[in-house]
Amino acid sequence: MKFYQSSKWIQVGIIAALTAMAAPQVFAQDAGTRVAVVNSEKVFNESNLAKAMQTRLQNEFTKRQNDLRDSAQKIKSAAEKLDRDAAVMNEAERIRRQRELAEQDRELQRKQREFTEDLNQRTFEERAKIAEKANAVLKQIAEQRKIDVIVQEAAYVSPKADVTDDVIKALNSQK
Incomplete structure (x- = not known):
């Protein structure tokens, strides 16, 4: 044993x-193993594609944003007027105006939620297009430099391992 x-x-x-x-x-x-790092947020913020995306989204959503701001200002003005005039109004008129304001405010909040959802959706779609192009560029860079792994968003990056500027340059050179 x-x-x-x-x-x-x-x-x-x-x-x-x-x-x-x-x-x-x-x-x-x-x-x-050869490793490189890319800062995707920098690509999404500084590439020409990203700047064009921002311009497109701004053009697409500015009118709605201004309309929402104007509606909010009108509601605020109406609420201030109601506060000033409430003392001289009869009870039924005051309650009717309060309900109208509450309904207008609910409608404004609904439109603001829709605006935010639409803007987020369009931003997501545009960023997906940029990501697709950036991934193709990353693959080319990896093949050219014989890089085995490309990591996104590392806690620390040596400048010699950072390929972000190269990705931005390659994206900017595309049509």
């Missing part, structure tokens, strides 16, 4: 020794 227990420990020792001998080989293989 004692022989069995000691042979068990020998087996564990042999496995540990083999693992220790194999570990440097595994790490040596990984040491050849």
